[in-house]
Amino acid sequence: MTRKLCVAAGCDDLALPGGSRCAYHEERHIARQRERRAKAQTSEAALVGRALYADQNWIRASKAFLRRNPLCHDCAELGAVEPATEVDHIQPHRGDVRLFWDRSNWQSLCKPCHSRKTAREVLHTKGG
Numbered sequence: 001m002t003r004k005l006c007v008a009a010g011c012d013d014l015a016l017p018g019g020s021r022c023a024y025h026e027e028r029h030i031a032r033q034r035e036r037r038a039k040a041q042t043s044e045a046a047l048v049g050r051a052l053y054a055d056q057n058w059i060r061a062s063k064a065f066l067r068r069n070p071l072c073h074d075c076a077e078l079g080a081v082e083p084a085t086e087v088d089h090i091q092p093h094r095g096d097v098r099l100f101w102d103r104s105n106w107q108s109l110c111k112p113c114h115s116r117k118t119a120r121e122v123l124h125t126k127g128g
């Protein structure tokens with residue numbers, strides 16, 4: 001039985017039996033595919049998230065929520081009274097529609113508090 005050469009450019013190792021790449025390049029190929037899939041999923045979640053915020057229902061519901069809860073939750077905990085301008089998701093929804101619409105997961109925040117919390121979440125994501 002003749003074995004083919006690895007299809008990777010510049011590689012003159014023999015391909016695995018029944019495959020088209022050597023063990024090394026097959027592994028790299030699989031890793032790259034996995035990476036691409038993970039990236040696609042992340043951007044999909046981001047897209048879903050953006051669509052959710054553009055939803056008229058969300059705009060209406062979040063405005064109503066702010067009317068009922070007009071003060072910043074974080075500032076209130078520090079004893080400060082600050083008008084809230086944004087609705088935050090206590091537990092990041094990451095595109096999860098159920099979490100997104102769960103009103104028990106909403107809180108009113110002022111802009112500085114919301115930015116601070118979002119920055120913290122981004123750092124958390126990066127750290128794993």
Ligand SMILES: [Zn+2]
Pocket residue numbers: 006007008011012013021022023024025
């Ligand atoms: Zn190879």
Ligand SMILES: [Zn+2]
Pocket residue numbers: 072073074075076082109110111112113114
């Ligand atoms: Zn605040």
